Amino acid sequence: MDSRLFLAKPFQLSSPTQVIKARLRKGEYQVVLRESPFEPDNPEGGDRGRIEGPHGTLSVRRVVWDGNQKAAIHSGDLTGELHAGEDVVAKVDETVRRHNGAYHTVSHLLTSIARERWQSDFLGKLTLTESGGDLTLFGQAARAAANWREMAEPDRYLGADIPVLIYKLSRTEALNRCGQFFDSVVPDSVAEWRVVQFQGIAFPPIPCGGVHLPNLNVLRGVNFTRSRVSGDDLVLEYTCDYIPA
Numbered sequence: 001m002d003s004r005l006f007l008a009k010p011f012q013l014s015s016p017t018q019v020i021k022a023r024l025r026k027g028e029y030q031v032v033l034r035e036s037p038f039e040p041d042n043p044e045g046g047d048r049g050r051i052e053g054p055h056g057t058l059s060v061r062r063v064v065w066d067g068n069q070k071a072a073i074h075s076g077d078l079t080g081e082l083h084a085g086e087d088v089v090a091k092v093d094e095t096v097r098r099h100n101g102a103y104h105t106v107s108h109l110l111t112s113i114a115r116e117r118w119q120s121d122f123l124g125k126l127t128l129t130e131s132g133g134d135l136t137l138f139g140q141a142a143r144a145a146a147n148w149r150e151m152a153e154p155d156r157y158l159g160a161d162i163p164v165l166i167y168k169l170s171r172t173e174a175l176n177r178c179g180q181f182f183d184s185v186v187p188d189s190v191a192e193w194r195v196v197q198f199q200g201i202a203f204p205p206i207p208c209g210g211v212h213l214p215n216l217n218v219l220r221g222v223n224f225t226r227s228r229v230s231g232d233d234l235v236l237e238y239t240c241d242y243i244p245a
């Protein structure tokens with residue numbers, strides 16, 4: 001029913017589509033689309049925007065992926081009316097997408113730098129907070145916590161013309177290029193992986209289904225506000241400066 005357009009066309013912020021379901025539930029309107037450019041809410045963020053039809057507009061304030069329906073549920077305030085079968089245009093708020101994409105892209109850059117410098121395989125997980133982003137590096141990353149600032153040097157990549165590539169690889173090729181340790185992370189049922197890579201930098205691609213910036217030239221800087229160790233994991237709290245949408 002629902003096609004998650006942001007996975008196939010990650011930098012497309014507007015799409016003509018069709019309403020599959022529209023209903024009022026618990027005081028808010030919920031809409032399911034034939035295909036949606038919106039990224040559902042998750043710890044790394046989530047999109048906001050508008051769904052505009054011939055007789056009404058939904059101001060989208062929350063998007064949740066429903067695994068049972070295999071569809072994104074767009075919730076928010078409705079002005080006018082939206083009905084099943086109507087042709088509409090779904091528009092992602094570029095400001096929100098730019099913010100989420102900036103932090104997500106930086107998290108990949110920091111994880112790649114750490115893997116290269118520490119010659120170690122581990123995973124990174126971003127959580128967006130009100131004050132910025134928290135990046136957890138899982139594994140043996142905590143051993144190098146004291147040297148993080150000296151080892152990272154992310155600023156030498158920021159602001160440079162470095163495209164962010166998003167493409168697909170077969171599972172076998174992805175494991176060869178991304179690292180065999182991802183075999184226990186990505187379910188066996190996923191035969192084709194969506195990966196992210198920085199063009200012109202010798203970092204291996206990273207499997208990822210999130211949103212990113214199209215180029216590192218949008219980023220201006222990273223400020224580490226705090227680091228803490230939790231077992232073998234290192235948590236980096238940071239803010240990033242980027243050119244607004």
